[in-house]
Amino acid sequence: MRNEIVNLLKKENKLSDNTIDELKNINIDDFSNIVKEIGKEETTYIKADEISKDLQTEYIGKDLYIFNEVSSTNTLAKFLSMNGAENGTVIISEKQTKAKGRSGKSWESPLGGVWLSIIINPIVDYSKLPLITLATGVAVAKTMERIGVENSEIKWPNDIMINGKKVCGILTEAVTKFNTIESVIIGVGIDANLNVTDFPEELQEGTTTLKEELKKEGNENLLIKIFLEEFEKINELFIAKEYEAILKEWRKRSYSIGKIVEVREPFNTYYDAYVLGISKEGALIVEKIDGTLEKVISGECIIKN
Ligand code: BTN
Numbered sequence: 020m021r022n023e024i025v026n027l028l029k030k031e032n033k034l035s036d037n038t039i040d041e042l043k044n045i046n047i048d049d050f051s052n053i054v055k056e057i058g059k060e061e062t063t064y065i066k067a068d069e070i071s072k073d074l075q076t077e078y079i080g081k082d083l084y085i086f087n088e089v090s091s092t093n094t095l096a097k098f099l100s101m102n103g104a105e106n107g108t109v110i111i112s113e114k115q116t117k118a119k120g121r122s123g124k125s126w127e128s129p130l131g132g133v134w135l136s137i138i139i140n141p142i143v144d145y146s147k148l149p150l151i152t153l154a155t156g157v158a159v160a161k162t163m164e165r166i167g168v169e170n171s172e173i174k175w176p177n178d179i180m181i182n183g184k185k186v187c188g189i190l191t192e193a194v195t196k197f198n199t200i201e202s203v204i205i206g207v208g209i210d211a212n213l214n215v216t217d218f219p220e221e222l223q224e225g226t227t228t229l230k231e232e233l234k235k236e237g238n239e240n241l242l243i244k245i246f247l248e249e250f251e252k253i254n255e256l257f258i259a260k261e262y263e264a265i266l267k268e269w270r271k272r273s274y275s276i277g278k279i280v281e282v283r284e285p286f287n288t289y290y291d292a293y294v295l296g297i298s299k300e301g302a303l304i305v306e307k308i309d310g311t312l313e314k315v316i317s318g319e320c321i322i323k324n
Contacts, residue, residue, distance in 0.1 A: 026090065051102035054095070058084025058110070065113050069240035070247070078107035079137065079251040080244075086110075090117035093192055093206040096136035100194050100202040106140035109247065118208065121177075121190055122319065126208055129217050131230075133209040133239055137250065140202045141258065145193075148203065149301035149316070150265060152177045152191045154257050155205050157268045158249040159187050165245050168232055172274035175294075175303045175320055179209075180274050184227035186210050207246070212236050262299060270296070275303065280320040282313075291323065 059067070062085045074080055082105050089095050089112040096110045112135075115128035128134045143151070156173040163171040163179065163186075172180045179187035190206040210218075210228040218226050229237055256264050270276065275294045282305060283289050292305035292313065302314040 047102060051099060054099065055084060058086055062087055063113055064239065065111055065243070066240055069238075070244050072244075074244055075248050076107075076251040078105075079254065080107065080109045080247040081105070082108040084108070084110050086112040088112060088114045088116060091115055091119050091206075092134055092136040093119055093190060093204050096138050096204045096206070097192065097194055100138045100140070100204065104138050104202075106138065106202075107251075108138040109135055110138075111135040111243065119190055119206070120188060126188065126190075127218050127222065128208060129213065131212040131217065133207070133211045133242055133246075135243065136204050136206045137247075138202055138204060139254065143200055143203060145200065146300060147257075148191060148193060148200075149176065150262055151203055151205065151257060152189055153269050153297070153301045154253045154265045155189050155191070155207065155250065157265060157272065158246060158253045159189070159207065159209065160272045161249045161253075161268075162242065162246040163229075165249070166229070166233070166237060166242060168229065171272065173269060173272045174322070175273070175275040175297065175315075176301070176317075178274075181227050181232050183274075185225055186227050186229060186232070205250075209242065209246075211239055211242055266297060266299065266301075273297075275320060275322070279323045280305070281323060282315055282318060282320055284315065284318040294320070 065085050067083050067085055070083060092110045092112050099108060114130050115134050118126035118128040120126035153176060156177045156179060159179045160171045160173055168181060170181060174180050177189035178185045187209045192204045193200045194202045194204065212230050213228040215223050215226055215228060215231060253265060276296055278294050280292060280294055281289060282292050290307060292307045295304045295306055298304055298314055302316045303320065305313050305315060307313060
C-alpha cells in the first residue's frame with residue numbers, strides 16, 4: 020500500500036527521488052494527510068465545488084478527495100479508511116491506471132468516465148455485503164433515470180446495462196480487522212463521457228456509454244452529485260434494515276430475472292439455468308435443467324437468451 024501511495028505522490032510531483040527514503044520514516048497519519056491535501060488540489064474537469072453545490076446529502080460526499088490520476092480509487096479509499104476517514108468519504112479520480120474489476124479482472128478507466136469509491140464505516144455483517152452491492156446498483160439505475168436514461172437495468176449482481184450493454188460496474192470490498200468488517204469500500208465505474216472505441220476491441224461489443232446512449236456529452240459533476248444523493252437515500256434504507264424495499268427496487272429493474280443463463284460459480288462450476296428471482300440475502304435463485312433450485316451467492320451469470 021505504501022508503495023502505491025508513494026507512486027501517487029511521485030505522479031503528482033509531490034516528491035523527488037531523494038525524499039522517498041524520508042517517507043519510510045514518516046508517520047502514517049502525516050502520510051495520509053499528504054494524500055488528503057493532494058485530493059483537495061485543483062483537478063481538470065471533476066470539480067469538488069460543482070459536486071458540493073446544492074448536494075442534498077447529510078454525510079455522503081461531505082469529505083471529497085479528487086485526483087487527476089490514481090492506481091485505483093478503491094485502493095486509495097482502503098488506505099484512507101484504515102487511517103480514520105469519515106463515514107461517507109468519497110474518492111474520485113479522473114483516470115485510473117490499475118483499476119480493479121470483479122473476479123480479479125482489471126477495469127478500463129480512461130479520462131471521461133466517472134471512477135469513484137465511497138467509504139461506509141458502520142460495522143456490517145458479512146452476510147449483508149451482497150445487499151449493499153445490490154443497493155448501489157439501484158442507486159446507479161435511479162441516477163440514470165434522473166439524467167434521462169429511461170431503460171437502464173441491473174444484471175445480477177451489479178452490472179448496470181442499457182439496451183443489453185454494460186455501462187457501469189460496481190466493486191464492493193470489505194476492510195477487516197480481527198475478522199470483523201471495519202468499513203466497506205464501494206467502487207463505482209460509470210462509462211460516462213466516453214466513446215465505445217475508447218475501450219479495447221474485445222470489450223467494445225458488450226459495452227456502452229452514457230454519451231452514446233444520450234447522444235450528447237453530459238456533465239460528470241452533476242452525474243456524481245445525483246449519484247451521491249441516490250446512494251445516501253438507499254444507504255439509509257440499508258441502515259434501517261429495510262432490505263425488502265431495496266430488493267423491490269432491484270427486482271423492478273432486473274435484467275436477469277426470466278432469462279436463461281450460464282452460471283459461473285467460483286472454482287469453475289458452470290451450468291445452465293433459468294433465473295427465477297433473488298432471495299432476501301441478495302442471492303440469485305435459479306432453476307437448473309434437472310428442475311432443482313439453486314441459490315447463487317457469488318459468481319457470474321452469462322445471459323444466453
Ligand atoms: C466490475 O467488474 O464490473 C466492477 C468494476 C468496478 C470499477 C470501479 S471504478 C472505481 C473503483 N476503483 C476500482 O479500482 N474499481 C472500482
